Amino acid sequence: MKVYLTAKTVLTPEAPVANGVVVYESDGKTGTIVAAGARNAIEVPAGAKHIDYGNAVLAPGFIDIHIHGGAGHDVMEGSASALAAVEELLARHGVTSYCPTTVTAPMDVTLKSLEKIGKAVSDTRAGRFSDSGARARPNGIHLEGPFISTAKCGVHPLKDIQKPSVEAFEKLWQASGGAVSVMTAAPEVDGALPVIEAATKRGVMVSLGHSDAESAETKAGITAGGRSATHTFNAMRSLNHRDPGILGTVLTDERIFADIVADGVHVAPDIVKLFLLAKGKDRAILITDALSATGMPDGKYKLGVFDIEVKGNLCMNGDTIAGSVLTMDAAVRNVMSFADWNLANSVRLATENPARALGIEKKKGRLAAGCDADIVVLSDEGKVIKTIVGGVVA
Numbered sequence: 001m002k003v004y005l006t007a008k009t010v011l012t013p014e015a016p017v018a019n020g021v022v023v024y025e026s027d028g029k030t031g032t033i034v035a036a037g038a039r040n041a042i043e044v045p046a047g048a049k050h051i052d053y054g055n056a057v058l059a060p061g062f063i064d065i066h067i068h069g070g071a072g073h074d075v076m077e078g079s080a081s082a083l084a085a086v087e088e089l090l091a092r093h094g095v096t097s098y099c100p101t102t103v104t105a106p107m108d109v110t111l112k113s114l115e116k117i118g119k120a121v122s123d124t125r126a127g128r129f130s131d132s133g134a135r136a137r138p139n140g141i142h143l144e145g146p147f148i149s150t151a152k153c154g155v156h157p158l159k160d161i162q163k164p165s166v167e168a169f170e171k172l173w174q175a176s177g178g179a180v181s182v183m184t185a186a187p188e189v190d191g192a193l194p195v196i197e198a199a200t201k202r203g204v205m206v207s208l209g210h211s212d213a214e215s216a217e218t219k220a221g222i223t224a225g226g227r228s229a230t231h232t233f234n235a236m237r238s239l240n241h242r243d244p245g246i247l248g249t250v251l252t253d254e255r256i257f258a259d260i261v262a263d264g265v266h267v268a269p270d271i272v273k274l275f276l277l278a279k280g281k282d283r284a285i286l287i288t289d290a291l292s293a294t295g296m297p298d299g300k301y302k303l304g305v306f307d308i309e310v311k312g313n314l315c316m317n318g319d320t321i322a323g324s325v326l327t328m329d330a331a332v333r334n335v336m337s338f339a340d341w342n343l344a345n346s347v348r349l350a351t352e353n354p355a356r357a358l359g360i361e362k363k364k365g366r367l368a369a370g371c372d373a374d375i376v377v378l379s380d381e382g383k384v385i386k387t388i389v390g391g392v393v394a
């Protein structure tokens with residue numbers, strides 16, 4: 001089936017286009033964009049179904065590369081029903097694909113989770129869908145730990161942090177069936193560099209974080225393959241003007257991307273603005289780091305084995321911030337309000353940039369021919385009107 005969408009504005013990779021159109025071809029479960037651009041420059045195929053979104057903005061679907069759960073479920077549960085509940089919530093907030101993210105846990109627990117989530121990822125990659133629901137789809141797993149710094153572990157349990165070894169990494173990789181896309185690792189820990197190299201060789205996007213690294217150690221991590229930085233400012237050695245450390249390098253090294261939790265709580269709004277000035281519209285990425293409590297009322301929840309209390313937009317484990325209840329559409333709107341960025345540039349941080357960091361920009365994160373028909377319909381203020389996943393309209 002051929003479909004064409006029209007709207008006041010279409011966000012193409014080059015620029016926002018007025019009176020735009022997106023044409024895609026769908027088999028009811030997957031869809032591919034055939035063309036996107038100005039209405040008068042694109043020939044709409046005869047017999048195509050037309051959906052007009054009037055004054056709205058058509059944007060690529062959001063990609064969240066760091067998310068632990070939502071709707072009362074943690075992705076580490078790994079069951080089809082738990083993942084479906086999270087994926088439905090994500091789609092309501094404009095997210096069309098995501099990296100289910102593990103927390104550091106006992107090795108046997110992690111391996112079991114990886115088997116289950118890995119199967120969901122493999123099924124998606126092979127185009128095997130149990131139904132045609134318009135839910136966010138997993139791109140690949142994000143391993144947050146176990147190769148992180150004990151000095152900057154945040155709420156990750158100290159006892160489960162592992163000494164980095166290629167052997168342990170391979171065990172995790174094999175358990176997932178090759179479904180790991182991202183790994184957060186601390187470059188300064190003994191044995192980390194060979195693991196970063198091995199993971200990079202496997203096609204994993206290594207993101208430096210949960211780290212107490214000095215600047216030189218961070219640069220060594222980048223040389224070994226590190227491509228991004230995880231929740232910049234959080235669980236990182238603090239910035240000092242005579243000892244720049246990991247932060248000084250992450251903010252200034254043009255070789256790497258960096259992501260941030262822009263909820264206004266993890267990092268103050270002015271520091272989000274500083275981050276955006278440093279990394280710019282091509283290297284900054286938004287993540288949510290959202291927990292199972294996202295989309296749920298205030299109360300007590302679990303993060304792995306930890307008790308979490310959620311009040312408003314704060315998630316606390318005792319005195320430590322423990323993940324967020326942020327949604328990606330809210331993060332995009334926060335960038336607009338914290339830094340006075342326009343919608344098109346703010347959207348890039350949740351679409352094209354994470355896709356480029358993952359190396360999947362030919363399929364995801366852009367409204368361009370050949371990309372999956374993952375589309376979010378937004379208001380001018382960045383509110384989600386409709387989400388389309390693989391050509392399936394939610």
Ligand SMILES: [Zn+2]
Pocket residue numbers: 066068101144289323
């Ligand atoms: Zn996290």
